[in-house]
Structures are given as structure tokens and as C-alpha cells.
Amino acid sequence: MHLLQQLLFIIVLVAAVYLFARKVRDIRRNILLGRDITPAGTPAERWRNTLLFALGQKTMFRKPLVGVLHFFVYAGFIIINIEILEIILDGALSTHRLFAPVLGGLYPVLIGCFEILAVLVILGCAIFLVRRNLLKIRRFTGHDLDGWPRSDANYILITEIALMLLFLTMNASDQVLQSRGEEHYIATGSFWISGLLTPLLDGMSNSSLMVLERACWWLHILGVLAFLNYLPYSKHLHIVLAFPNTYYTDVRPKGKMENMPSVQREVQLMLQPEQAGSEPPADGIPKFGAKDVPDLTWKNLLDAYSCTECGRCTAACPANITGKKLSPRKIMMETRDRAEEIGRIIKQQGKFEEDGKTLLHAHITTEELWACTTCNACVEECPVGINPLHIILQLRRYLVMEESNAPAEWNMMFSNIENNMAPWKFSPDDRDGWVVGS
Template sequence: MHVAAQIIFILLLSAAGAGIYLSIRRIRKNILLGRDEDRSDNKVARIKNMLLMALGQKKMFKKPLPAILHFFVYAGFLIVNIEMLEIAIDGIFGTHRIFAPYLGSFYPIIINVFEFLALTVIIACAVFLVRRNILHVRRLSGTEMTKWPLLDANLILGMEILLMIAFLKMNAMDQVLQDMGNQHYTATGSFFLSSLLKGFYTSYSEGFLLVAERACWWFHIIGVMFFANYVFYNSKHLHIFMAFINTYYAKLTPAGKLTNMPEVTKEVKLMLNLPVEETAADAAPGRFGAKDVKDLTWKNLLDAYSCTECGRCTQQCPANITGKKLSPRKIMMDTRDRLEEVGKNIKQHGADYDDGKALLGDYISQEELLACTTCNACVEACPVTIDPVSIIMQLRRFKLMEESQAPASWNSMLSNIENNMAPWKFSPADRFNWADKLKS
């Protein structure tokens, strides 16, 4: 029986590993569909940014209550699953708590920490479920938060609660079986929370507890395997892993500094008789701005996969607050959805396949783009340093520079800048006429 269980475990572990690998490969291929962009500078600053934002969750603590709850979920889930190493070894070799004899009295201390964190995960996830489904916190709703995003969040929270409950029940029954002197259950010392819970199981027979404890053990390990594959395959909780990568490659220059197209900058310098550095990359661009996801940079696409859908960006957006259609969260979700669609099309039909759709128009409307004030409030609010403004500006460029579509007021302003070197419709020679009145 033990050999059969080991074989089943190895097969399940291999299948889970293969599923995660295939998902990671798919995501990497999709991200690399974007244009190249150099983010390899200043490694020290990037590592510092990653540690502060992803590991330290610096921006989350602008809202203390959800930040503390999120920290417990985040730390609890990651740290508790360190125990997966022991579970994996036990599953492969048919052992039980293989680290206990080697760690001695330190082992129950570690498990006690794990159990405390498991309890905080259960409490925090329960609070998050109440906030989403009963209190209906405003930033967690919106036109883009359709049935799937809402269901996805609830599924993840529910799975985390069930996994932590299985972990605590498994430990509690393990303690009872140790007290019964079962040879397979290594004596580990007392676990605080398990000791409180084991009173519920002392009246059951040893045979029942053996089956129930193993059931919880299998539920926990299979649940974690399923959870990991689900997250990597199709869940916004991919940010658990992507946050580290995204914050490392985050923009280090001031958020308000817009990125100009080198080709346009060169032409402007030539018009002004300024020196221009000739490079091999001076060929004419294939497209001004961006129409679809392939026109965006790989960092823009990485941002899309890193989105947590927390709604902090939309909550802070002045355009959204005043009732306009723009939602920075929707911009990121639309970009991710379109990228997944393009990736599937390439896989099924080849790299040159055109489905007749585009990010601009089919997913994101011109009305949304024009509502953006480029204030970067969304960038400042994002806990993982996502930059929706960069995507918006590139889509805008396409509308203006490729399709020559802009509001009449914009066209008037641009014409004035071109002819008068100012947004106003008067000659540069008359620019200081207002000062003449000061002399009288």
C-alpha cells in the first residue's frame, strides 16, 4: 500500500510540475511578444525596489487594515508552504515528518509558527470574503469586475481557507495518533494549536484517525498542487510570483517623465539644427505608438500579468472619480486578456495569423484614452509599480500619429504649437504685449 501511495504521489507531483512549467513557458512567450526595452541598469536600486515593494509591501501600508491582513495571507501562505518540502520528501519516500528527528526540539517551534500563520490566513481570508461579498468595498467593484474576476477572487480565498484548515486538522489528528503510540507517527512534541484541537478527535478509534489524517494530508498536498497550477494558468493571483519580477524591472525615473519615441526625438532635433547621434537603430519605426499588444514593450505586458486587480489605481484616478469611463485597472485587465488571445492565436494558427481584432478599439476605446490626465496617480497607488499610463500614451500616439484622430480642441492646440510655438493662437511676436500695459 505504501509503495502504491508513493507511486501515485510521484505521478501527481510530476503532473503538477509539468503543468506549472507549461504555464510559465506560455506566459514567458506571451510577454516576449512585446517590443524590446532595456531595463538592465542600476541593479542595486532594482533589488532594493523589489525588496521594499514586493517583499516589504511598502505601498500596501498606506491602508493599514487591509495591508496587515494581506501581509498575514501573503507571509502565511508562503511560509506555511515551506512545509511542502517535508511533505514532498515524505510522499516520495513513504516517511512521516522526516525532519523531526534531525531538528529535535526546534521542530515543534517551527510547526507552531506555521500553525499560527495558518490561523491568521484563515482569519484574514474570511475578512476579505466579507469585504468583497457583504460589505461590497467600492474599489473591489466596477464594470470590469465581471463574474469571472469576482469568482476568481472568491475561489482563491476559499481554497486558502480550506488548505489551512486541512493543515491544522492533519496536525491535530497527528498529535492524537502520537499519543496512541502509533509507530508510523514520529514523536514531535506538542503543537499549541493542534493540542487545542485534538480534543475533538480523542474519542475516535485509531483506525478512523489513520484514514482521516491521511485524507487531510492528501487533500492538503493535492490542494496545493491544484492551487499552484490554477494560479499560473488563469488567475489574477499570479501576482504572488510576478510581483517580484515586476518590481525589479520597474521604472526608476520619475513617474511623470514620459518616454518619447527616439525616431520622433531625432526628427525634432534635426528641425532645430541640434546635434543628432547616428545609431544603427535609426531606421524608420514600423508603427508610431501602439495599436495591439505586440506594439507594446515586454515590460508593459509584464505589467499586465502582474496586475492584482485590487482597484487602488482606479480608486485614485481623477478621471474615474469624476464619472469618466477610464479605469486604469480595466486597461491592465484588457491588455492581459488581449495578450492571452493573441498567444492562443499564434499557438493555433501561427505567428502571422490576424484575427482582425486589436487592443485599441476592440478592448480599449478612444473615450477611455482621452479621459486620462497623465497625472500618474494610478502608478503611485499600485502596490507592485504597474504603469498603466505608459500603455495609454502609446495607444494615444497611434490614434494621433497614425490615424490623425484627435478632438478638435487638441488639433487646434497642436496646430498652434506647430505654428506659434505655444498652445495659444497668437503670433510669437505678440507674446509680451501684455507687459506693455504694465508701463502705463
């Protein structure tokens, strides 16, 4: 029987790791669809960002209560899963609590700490469920979360609560079997939280307790492996990608816009046409801005896959607050969805072939793009270093410079700058007229 369980566990583990690795490979391919860039800043600056924002969750603590609760869930879930190493080794080697004899008296202390964290995870997830579904906080009720995105968050929170309850029930039944001297259940010492639950199980027979303990063990590890494979399809992929994303975040002052060398060259040739050679540029006619995912940078796509869908960007967006259609969260979600679309085409056909859709127009409308005030509030608010504004600017550049598609007010301003060297409709000769009579 033990051999059969051992074989079954190894098969399930290998299958789960294989499926996860295959999906990770697909996501990596999709991210690398973007143009190559060299991140700004030194490694020391980027490591500082990673420690402060990804590990230390600095942005989250702007709202202390939410920050503390999120830290409980984040740290608790990650740290508790250290115990998964023991469970995996127990399953593969057909042992039980492999580390207990090695760690001695330290073992129950470690498990006790894990159990306290498990209770904090349950508490944090329960409060987040209430906030999302009963309190109707504005950033959780936006239409960009309709359907799957809203359900996704609830599924994860419920799953985390279930996994923690299974962990505590497994330990409690194990404790009772230890106290009864049942073979295979070695004495480890009392655990801090599950030890308080053992009176609830005292009336059960040894065989029933063994079934309960084994059921919880299997459901716990199967739940963790299922969560592992659900992660790449969920917004909770940020658990993994938050670290590389904050590391590669632009460390330059927010608001600094990226210059376009191709535009600069065209302007220089207009001012000094004698510098134009007879040969066309080696890289051909430049393409201005971005129309689809391959026109963006790989960092833009890493941003899209790292999005937590928390809505802090949209909640801070002045355009969204005043009722306009722009939602920076939706910009990131649509970018990720389009990258997934292109990835599926590549997977099916071996290469990308036009499907009649593009990120611009099919996923993100011009109305959304022109609503942006470029204030950087969305960039400032993101807890994992995402920059929706960079994507918006590239799409707007394409609209203006490739499609000549700009609001009438902008076209008037462009015309004035071209003719009068200023945004206003005044002759350059009259520019100092305001001082007359003063």
C-alpha cells in the first residue's frame, strides 16, 4: 500500500512540475515578443527597489492595516510552504515527518510558528473576502474586473483558507495519533495551534484519524500542486514576477519620457537637410510608437504579466475618477490578453501571422488613450513597479505619427507650433506685445 502511494505521489508531482514548466516557457516566450531594451540604473539601485517594493512591500504600507494583512497572507503563505519540502520528501521516500528526528526539539517550534502564520493567513484572506464582496470598495467593483478577473481573486482567497485549514487539521489528527502511540506517527512534541484542536478529535477511532490525517495530507499537497499550475493563468502570478519586475523597473525620476531617436533624426534632417545621405537608413523607414504587442518592450510585457489587478492605479487616476473610460489596470490586463492571443497563434502555427486584430483599437480604444493626463499617478501607486503610462504613450505616438489621428485641439496646437513656434495662434513678431502699456 505504501509503495502504491509512493508511486502515485511521484507521478502526480512530476506531472505537476512538467505542466507548470511548460506554461512558464510559454509566458517567457510571450514576454520576449517585445523589443529589447537595456534597463536604466545600476544593479545596486535595482536591488534596492526589489528589497523595498517586492520583499518589503513599501507601497502596500501606505495603508497600514491593508499592508499588514497583505503581509500576513504573503509572508505566511510563502513561509508555510517551506514545509512543502518535507511533504514532498515524505511522499517521494514514503517517510513521515522526515525532519523531526533531525531537528529534534526545534521541530515543534518551527511547526508552531507555521501554524500561527496559517491562522494569520486565514484571518487575512477572510477579511479580504469581506472587503471584496461585501464592502463594495470602488476599485474592486470596476467593470474591467467583470467576469473571470473578479472570480479569480475569490478563488485564490478561498483556496488559501482551505489549504491552511487542511494543514491545521492534518497536524491535529497527527498529534492525537502520536499521543496514542500509533505506529508510523513518531512523537514530535506539541504543536502550538493544532494542539488546541486535539480535544475535538479525541472521540475518533485510530483508523478514522488515520484516514483523516492522510486525506488532509493528500488534499493539502494536491491543492498546492494545483495552485502551482493555476498560478500562471491567474493575476497571482505576481507572487513570482514581482521580484524580477521591480528589479527591472526604471529607476529614473517619474515623468521622464523616453526620447525617440528615429524622430530626433527626422527633425535634424528637416533642420539640416544637407546632412541627409543618398542612402536610406540601414534599419529602413522607422516605425513610430506601438500598434501591437511586438512593438512594445519586453519590460512592458513583463509589467502586464506582473499586474496584481489591485486597482490602485485606476483608483488614483484623475481621468477615471472624473468618469472617463481610461483604466490603467485595464490597459495592463488587455496587454497581457493580447500577448496571450499572439502566443496561442505562435504555438498553433509555429509563427505569428496577422489575425486581423491589434492591441490598439481591438483591445484599447483611442478614447481611453486620449483621456490620459500623463500625471504618473498610476506609476506612483503600483506596488510592484508597473508603468501603464509607458504603454499609453507608445500607443498615442503611433496614433499621432502613423495614423495622423489626434484630437482637433492637438492638431491646432501642432499647427501653431509649426507655424508660430508656440502653441498659441500669435505671430512670433507679436510675442512680446503683452508688455506694451505696462
